[in-house]
Amino acid sequence: xxxxxxxxxxxxxxxxxxxxxxxxxxxxxxxxxxxxxxxxxxxxxxxxxxxxxxxxxxxxxxxxxxxxxxxxxxxxxxxxxxxxxxxxxxxxxxxxxxxxxxxxxxxxxxxxxxxxxxxxxxxxxxxxxxxxxxxxxxxxxxxxxxxxxxxxxxxxxxxxxxxxxxxxxxxxxxxxxxxxxxxxxxxxxxxxxxxxxxxxxxxxxxxxxxxxxxxxxxxxxxxxxxxxxxxxxxxxxxxxxxxxxxxxxxxxxxxxxxxxxxxxxxxxxxxxxxxxxxxxxxxxxxxxxxxxxxxxxxxxxxxxxxxxxxxxxxxxxxxxxxxxxxxxxxxxxxxxxxxxxxxxxxxxxxxxxxxxxxxxxxxxxxxxxxxxxxxxxxxxxxxxxxxxxxxxxxxxxxxxxxxxxxxxxxxxxxxxxxxxxxxxxxxxxxxxxxxxxx
Amino acid sequence: xxxxxxxxxxxxxxxxxxxxxxxxxxxxxxxxxxxxxxxxxxxxxxxxxxxxxxxxxxxxxxxxxxxxxxxxxxxxxxxxxxxxxxxxxxxxxxxxxxxxxxxxxxxxxxxxxxxxxxxxxxxxxxxxxxxxxxxxxxxxxxxxxxxxxxxxxxxxxxxxxxxxxxxxxxxxxxxxxxxxxxxxxxxxxxxxxxxxxxxxxxxxxxxxxxxxxxxxxxxxxxxxxxxxxxxxxxxxxxxxxxxxxxxxxxxxxxxxxxxxxxxxxxxxxxxxxxxxxxxxxxxxxxxxxxxxxxxxxxxxxxxxxxxxxxxxxxxxxxxxxxxxxxxxxxxxxxxxxxxxxxxxxxxxxxxxxxxxxxxxxxxxxxxxxxxxxxxxxxxxxxxxxxxxxxxxxxxxxxxxxxxxxxxxxxxxxxxxxxxxxxxxxxxxxxxxxxxxxx
Numbered sequence: 001x002x003x004x005x006x007x008x009x010x011x012x013x014x015x016x017x018x019x020x021x022x023x024x025x026x027x028x029x030x031x032x033x034x035x036x037x038x039x040x041x042x043x044x045x046x047x048x049x050x051x052x053x054x055x056x057x058x059x060x061x062x063x064x065x066x067x068x069x070x071x072x073x074x075x076x077x078x079x080x081x082x083x084x085x086x087x088x089x090x091x092x093x094x095x096x097x098x099x100x101x102x103x104x105x106x107x108x109x110x111x112x113x114x115x116x117x118x119x120x121x122x123x124x125x126x127x128x129x130x131x132x133x134x135x136x137x138x139x140x141x142x143x144x145x146x147x148x149x150x151x152x153x154x155x156x157x158x159x160x161x162x163x164x165x166x167x168x169x170x171x172x173x174x175x176x177x178x179x180x181x182x183x184x185x186x187x188x189x190x191x192x193x194x195x196x197x198x199x200x201x202x203x204x205x206x207x208x209x210x211x212x213x214x215x216x217x218x219x220x221x222x223x224x225x226x227x228x229x230x231x232x233x234x235x236x237x238x239x240x241x242x243x244x245x246x247x248x249x250x251x252x253x254x255x256x257x258x259x260x261x262x263x264x265x266x267x268x269x270x271x272x273x274x275x276x277x278x279x280x281x282x283x284x285x286x287x288x289x290x291x292x293x294x295x296x297x298x299x300x301x302x303x304x305x306x307x308x309x310x311x312x313x314x315x316x317x318x319x320x321x322x323x324x325x326x327x328x329x330x331x332x333x334x335x336x337x338x339x340x341x342x343x344x345x346x347x348x349x350x351x352x353x354x355x356x357x358x359x360x361x362x363x364x365x366x367x368x369x370x371x372x373x374x375x376x377x378x379x380x381x382x383x384x385x386x387x388x389x390x391x392x393x394x395x396x397x398x399x400x401x402x403x404x405x406x407x408x409x410x411x412x413x414x415x416x417x418x419x420x421x422x423x424x425x426x427x428x429x430x431x432x433x434x435x436x437x438x
Numbered sequence: 439x440x441x442x443x444x445x446x447x448x449x450x451x452x453x454x455x456x457x458x459x460x461x462x463x464x465x466x467x468x469x470x471x472x473x474x475x476x477x478x479x480x481x482x483x484x485x486x487x488x489x490x491x492x493x494x495x496x497x498x499x500x501x502x503x504x505x506x507x508x509x510x511x512x513x514x515x516x517x518x519x520x521x522x523x524x525x526x527x528x529x530x531x532x533x534x535x536x537x538x539x540x541x542x543x544x545x546x547x548x549x550x551x552x553x554x555x556x557x558x559x560x561x562x563x564x565x566x567x568x569x570x571x572x573x574x575x576x577x578x579x580x581x582x583x584x585x586x587x588x589x590x591x592x593x594x595x596x597x598x599x600x601x602x603x604x605x606x607x608x609x610x611x612x613x614x615x616x617x618x619x620x621x622x623x624x625x626x627x628x629x630x631x632x633x634x635x636x637x638x639x640x641x642x643x644x645x646x647x648x649x650x651x652x653x654x655x656x657x658x659x660x661x662x663x664x665x666x667x668x669x670x671x672x673x674x675x676x677x678x679x680x681x682x683x684x685x686x687x688x689x690x691x692x693x694x695x696x697x698x699x700x701x702x703x704x705x706x707x708x709x710x711x712x713x714x715x716x717x718x719x720x721x722x723x724x725x726x727x728x729x730x731x732x733x734x735x736x737x738x739x740x741x742x743x744x745x746x747x748x749x750x751x752x753x754x755x756x757x758x759x760x761x762x763x764x765x766x767x768x769x770x771x772x773x774x775x776x777x778x779x780x781x782x783x784x785x786x787x788x789x790x791x792x793x794x795x796x797x798x799x800x801x802x803x804x805x806x807x808x809x810x811x812x813x814x815x816x817x818x819x820x821x822x823x824x825x826x827x828x829x830x831x832x833x834x835x836x837x838x839x840x841x842x843x844x845x846x847x848x849x850x851x852x853x854x855x856x857x858x859x860x861x862x863x864x865x866x867x868x869x870x871x872x873x874x875x876x
Contacts, residue, residue: 010481014535015542022477033786033815039460043561044517044547045500046481062483064500064517064551079482079502079517090450097452099784099834104453109482113502123481133821140799140820262800264807279784327816340874346537348471361578362700369702377471382578383539383571396537 010123012330015346016398017336021328025107027155028127028326031148033105038202040104042086044111045077050089050314062113062122079111082109083128083325084310091132092314100134101141107328121329130323137320139252142286142306143259145324148301149290150265154327157342158335160293163270167253167286168305170237170274173246174223178216185211193224194277224275230257233272249285256286284308288324295340301331345398348379351437352397354390354404363410366405367430374434395420401437448561449767451663452762454836455774459766461782465593466565466764469586469866478542480524482549483515488527488752500551500560512655516550521566522748523764528569530752532533533777539579545766559767564727568761570748575758580724587740588703590764595780596773598723598731601708605691605724606743608712610673611684612661616654617645623649632715636769662713669709687723694724708753722746726762733778739769761801783836789875790835792828792842801848805841805868812872832858839875 010303012019029039045064064077074288077334080086083106089271091102107127129148131141168190175189192199192207199207201221228236234254240423260270264379278287285306287318298324311319335341352366355361364380371378379399383391387404398420405415409427417436418425428436451459467477483502502515507627518524520543529540545565567586569579582599606628613627630637630645637645639659646655666674672692672833679685691710698708716725723744742762749757773779791806793799802818809816817837819828825842832840836858843853847865855874856863866874 010483012480014480014532015476015537018478019476021479038453038454038457038784038786040451040456041459043449044549045448045561062502062515065503077500094452099453099831103817111482136821138820138822144818144820223861258798259803262803346476359747361697365697365700379541380582382576382582383574384576393537 011121016343019346019348020336020341020343021332025125025127025328028152028328029105029107030037031152036105040087040106041108041275042080042083042090042106044079044109045084046080046089051078051081051085060206062111075099081112082110083108083126084130084323085091087128087130087132087315088311091319092317094312095315095317100132101137102132103130105129114175121333124327124329124333127326127328128323128394129325130310130321131384132319132321135318135320135408137322139255139286140259141322142252143256143263145304145322146260146270146288147265148262149326150269150287153290153302158292158294158331161269162291163302164273164276164289164291164295165256165270165286166273167249167256167278168277168283169245169247169249170241170253171277171286172273173241173243173249174220175212176243177240177246178212178220178430189220190277191279193220193275194279196221196224196275198409205339212273228272230267230270230272233274237274252285278305280305281285282307282309286322295335295378298331298334302326343398345400347379347397349379349399349400351378351401352394352399353378353380354387354394354402355381356387356404357407357410358384359409363405367415367433370430370434371437374438376434376437403433447840449559449771451774453801454781455779457784457786458774458779458781459770463545463563463565463766466590466766467543469590469593476542478525478528478544479546479829480528480544482517482523482547484518484524484527486516489516489519489523500549517696520548521546521564522568522761525566525568525570525751526749529757530749530755532638533753533755538570540570540576541568543567544630559771562765562771564769565764565766566749566761567758567763570757570759573756573758575760575832577693577724578697579760580690581694581701583656583742583760584694584698584708584726585701585703587726587762587764587844591728591740591859596732596769596778599707600729600731601703601740602711602714602727602729602738603694603708603724604711604714604875605690605694605716606721607687607723608691609687609688609715611679611681612658612712613650614681615678615684616650616658618649627658628715629717631658631713632717633657634662634713667711668708668710670843671712690723713855716741716743720745720747724760733773736769738774740764781836783838785817785835785837787817787837789814789816789839789841790828790837791816791818792825792831792832792840793819794825794842794847795848796822798845798848801843805853805871808868808874814872814875841871 048063062079070267087106091098105128107125110122111123113122129145131137149163171190171193172186175186180186180189189208189211189279192204205217205222208220212220234257237250241250257272257400276287276289283305287305288303289300291300302324306322308320309318310321332341348390353364353369355364368378368380381393391402400419400421402418402420403415409415413430414427415430415433416425417428417433486501500517525544529536545563547561547563549561551560563662567583569575569647577774586602587601609628609631610624613624618624618627627646627649631643634642642659643655646658650658666809672695675688679688695710714725714727721743724740725737725743728740729738742761744760746758747860770779789809791802793802806816806818830839838857838859840856840858841853851868853867853868853871854863855866855871
């Protein structure tokens with residue numbers, strides 16, 4: 001039956017995993033919303049030239065073709081490979097109808113036509129949040145985003161995490177002070193520093209020495225190898241900053257850190273880390289990475305930064321923005337596989353109403369309706385099965401509560417309420433059921 | 439700038455529409471969940487032979503091809519064109535790991551590679567809900583689904599609606615009694631009756647006469663043209679049913695109607711309508727359609743029914759089910775375009791905290807944090823703009839409340855709270871803010 005075998009690279013979840021996955025999605029979206037971001041959904045399909053407009057040459061894209069139709073040389077279409085290109089196209093296209101700063105989140109799948117391998121997917125979910133300004137965008141937004149991320153990762157309960165924080169201008173200014181000249185060389189030097197943790201000292205020195213003097217390379221390596229707390233790093237950076245870019249970077253970093261404290265983010269949840277650079281070229285100021293202490297092998301599970309111009313390929317209007325993307329599949333799927341994500345049962349309902357006396361079905365229906373109207377998600381067991389089978393079903397799906405009652409109990413207006421998590425069982429009047437379950 | 443022009447057939451929404459759209463999605467999913475259905479998400483991509491296994495020959499499918507890679511004769515992949523084929527494949531594939539009855543809902547986009555035209559989309563959302571039994575599935579599920587749909591359409595506030603209810607066995611049994619023989623001919627006769635409203639009497643008679651005697655055709659037409667209330671139809675059907683199929687259909691219909699009342703669905707929300715047949719061949723018992731009284735031109739916006747065997751192409755196990763699908767794009771997009779859907783502003787937040795004194799930003803941040811911690815979604819205006827511009831922004835986005843305060847007020851622990859819907863404004867102590875907004 002090969003036609004129902006999984007397609008490699010298109011992961012899908014069993015119910016209990018799916019519920020846990022959606023539990024996480026809900027935490028993310030409700031937190032985004034609590035900060036005033038709106039949901040936005042763009043089609044999964046964009047024109048190929050839209051997707052390729054922003055330097056996606058290295059990505060493999062799933063093109064679309066209509067089956068059972070002659071090839072008519074129609075314009076090529078393809079599935080999106082990230083949520084940023086569609087955002088840029090959207091903001092450029094609907095510019096006149098949007099209110100700026102434009103705050104949106106987008107949680108959805110993206111597709112990449114690459115060969116699947118462990119930890120790489122051909123369809124995966126991202127949860128992006130961005131603020132786009134019209135011409136300018138205040139630096140306080142650079143602090144609001146990690147404050148949101150802090151709340152989300154606290155609620156996700158995946159253990160300790162650190163939001164790493166830097167500013168590209170700090171790295172750029174530092175490298176210029178070491179005598180590195182030109183955008184290309186400065187970018188190359190930043191990449192070396194970004195890989196500091198993964199490379200042996202000799203190799204780092206050798207690579208830096210192609211871009212600056214040996215003395216400066218040595219100084220650079222020692223500088224970034226320092227370990228400081230947040231305030232000490234800011235002081236250290238302020239002390240050595242000489243050129244304007246460096247000074248501006250330090251000032252921005254100081255302002256973002258100050259605003260983070262104001263927003264209630266504790267000092268041990270983030271780390272000023274002048275060595276992080278982010279691979280993507282379009283970041284121009286603040287940059288973020290997020291690592292889970294218990295799962296360093298996942299790398300950064302939530303990254304982003306400030307960019308000067310979101311949609312330059314689509315419009316002449318300057319649209320600065322700042323954004324963060326949680327790689328939700330990349331984060332959760334390996335942890336689900338390793339049983340590291342708290343599961344909440346294979347049900348979204350809290351209560352299962354069992355049916356002992358089939359002729360009394362209206363009485364059981366009434367119970368379920370009362371609970372639902374009180375906002376308590378409730379499933380009814382409608383198959384004609386004996387109570388033990390119904391209990392087994394409740395147990396397997398992970399309901400927290402079951403309700404059961406025989407004809408005598410129903411006649412007296414009482415039911416049995418059992419908490420399957422604690423094993424506790426009590427006879428309770430129908431009228432007290434809602435309060436007891438709330 | 440042609441590369442940012444919309445792609446015909448891939449609709450996308452402006453923020454206020456998107457919020458309204460998601461508002462509806464939330465109503466649907468929370469109601470599904472309150473009935474104990476779990477969310478389930480399958481990849482947007484399935485094998486072509488999986489998609490074609492269930493009679494999709496008439497559908498145009500978007501095939502995928504990897505761009506920038508040599509054609510390697512890899513297995514063809516395509517985007518799903520509905521949510522039912524993936525469900526069948528899923529249940530067959532994961533049969534041993536699911537609890538039956540398996541209750542799931544799936545809200546997501548599907549794709550069709552057809553030529554777009556008014557009211558037809560190449561990507562559109564469906565909100566499907568199904569219960570799948572293992573071998574058997576009790577008839578009460580056929581009543582639970584329309585009870586859920588009743589709650590959803592009540593909450594959607596799109597005016598009056600009617601859930602049309604029938605049972606295929608009623609139609610089959612009736613046609614057999616008129617002398618129509620063979621599955622094909624009975625199906626053809628059902629299709630004629632299904633089109634009764636749209637065709638002139640003479641044409642209906644002519645078509646029926648090819649399948650039965652002229653007398654019987656006349657009788658058939660008169661029978662289905664009758665107008666009865668629900669109970670009268672059930673009585674009428676019971677009276678004339680002679681063969682076993684007909685009798686079973688009537689008994690099932692009676693049971694479903696009885697359970698609907700028990701589940702609290704009022705008599706005027708549904709209509710026993712022996713003339714509806716549903717085009718799709720795989721329904722075998724109960725069938726549903728849903729029409730909005732104010733928008734008959736939309737046709738049925740929510741349809742479904744009972745099927746004997748969900749996944750016969752993928753497994754030998756008999757998996758009976760009953761399901762309903764809300765065509766959420768087909769329902770909402772035309773109504774949004776015609777300004778018929780209540781909008782809730784271009785924001786998910788209730789409150790905008792404005793910033794009058796930039797040096798007092800920590801005090802404003804604190805206000806926003808207090809509100810968020812109380813569960814009140816709150817946005818802060820972080821751009822350095824004068825208050826009138828901030829008010830204009832709040833007004834355009836449709837916030838219900840704004841908060842503003844100058845340095846003196848902040849020092850005294852008070853703020854101004856303005857309800858933008860009523861124009862009402864009051865000075866209020868910071869400590870009373872949450873209670874006042876709840």
